[in-house]
Amino acid sequence: MKILAIESSCDEFSISILEDGKILSNVISSQIEQHVDFGGVVPELAARLHLENLSWVIKVALESTSIKIEEIDYVAYTEKPGLIGSLIIGKLVAETISQYIQKPLMPLHHIEGHIYGALIDNEFAYPVLAMVVSGGHTQIEVVRSANDFEVIGSTLDDAIGECYDKVARVMGLGYPGGPKIDKLAKEGNHFAFNLPIPKNDESYDFSYSGLKTAIINIIHNLKQKGEQVPIADIAASFQYAATKIIEKKLEKAIKQYNPRTLTVAGGVSANREVRRIILELGEKFNIDNTFVPKMEYCTDNGAMIAKLAYEKIKSNN
Template identity: 70%
Template sequence: MKILAIESSCDEFSISIIEEDKILCNIISSQIKDHQVYGGVVPELAARLHLQNMHIVLQSALKETETTIESIDYVAYTEKPGLIGSLIVGKTVAEAIALYIDKPLLPLHHIEGHIFGASINHKFVYPVLALVVSGGHTQIELVHSPNEFEIIGTTQDDAIGECYDKVARVLGMGYPGGPLIDKLAQTGNSSKYLLPIAKNDNSFDFSYSGLKTAAINLIHNAEQKHEKLELKDFCATFQFAATSILKIKLEKAVQKFKPLTLTVAGGVSANSSIRKLIMEIGNTYNLNTIIPDLEYCTDNAAMIAKLAREKLINQNH
């Protein structure tokens, strides 16, 4: 079984080909440099660049894997969620390929793809408790099978990645600023400043708008008083506040739902503090703990290819 998968939900256009359980290629056309000048992703520009680059990515995938388009058995693509224009480009390319080779088309969910991206080179034992952390989503999901996902907690406003990037922008770090905050936080004092642990309640939901506002106010107050902001200490304090609530809620979810596997997914799963807290919880509760390979943390088509394969296998059992 050979599957060609397309991921185009935001500012990356990616094509991956998987054969059996082996990722043959994972070609990604990134647009970060094109959007940096605007301080974030411009939806119309992202869609136009997808149109401009899609044939190059497809040709590269086929060439790298020495695959003919006719040998593909299934075509998978990200149906939702994401930027509408970007999703439409990916869907149109997938439909054209599937129509040309007369093979089945599989529309898939972006977040489910992220979760299964963690299982590339690893094995899920169900049920799986997944922490989803990205620019647009912060969720805890209980995965019973590749076809059964249960959202048990989600953000009520900003996602964690969105919060990182907005605070980084106010600090003048540019876009994307999350990785730079993480890097600076490594050598900072996390108790130097005072920031809230947001929505520390009995629910499994999250809220990052309050932390974002508090962090930005702290920055502006320091500027107005002409006080020097110790950047490393501020980043460490911010990161502690942002990630502590993840650990608190995830640990409560582990205690209640008793999963056999614990994992983390999404672009922010590359964050060092988040990777560390996942391992700590996993070790405490003796869980099968899976940290995704860094190459599969950000948006990529390999995760969609893996999800497609697991769904097809699950349907046949």
């Protein structure tokens, strides 16, 4: 079984080729440098750049394998959620290829793809407890099969990645903020500032707007007093508060749902502290099947969509 998969939900345009469960190619056209000056992703620019780059992405994805496009059995693409203009580009490319080779089209869910990106080079034992952390989402999902996803908690306002970017902007670190704060946090004291643990209750929901506001107020107050802003300490204190609530809510979910697999997915799954929390919780609760995705599968990529498509086809047969 050969699958061509397209991911175009935001500022990456990616195509992956998968054969019998194995990723043969995963080509990504990233636009981070083009969006840096704007402090975030500009939707219209992202869609325009997808149009400019899609030809070479398709060409390289196919040429890096021994597979011809006529040999593809399924064409998968990200249908939702994401930036509407970017999604439309991916859909049009997928529909064009599907019609050209007369093979089935599979519209798939972006977040489900992220979760199955963690499955690449690993195996799921169901049920799976997945912590989804990205620029647009923060949620906990219980996955019972490739066709059975239950969201048990999600963010009520800012997603964790969005919060990282907004805090980094106030700190003068620029975009993207997550990796920069994560790196700085290694050098700081996370007890330097007593920040509120966001949405610290018995629910599985998240809220990061209050934590973002607390950091902004600290920085503004220091500047008004003419005091030096200890960037590393602020980064460490922020990261501790932002991830501590993930640890607490995941621990509660583990006790309630008794998962056989524990994992994390989404762009923020590259975060050092988030990865540590997942692995330590797995060890604490003796969940042998605990793993984090490879760094190359953390951000948006076609391989995660290809893997999701493959697992759905398998479960339906």
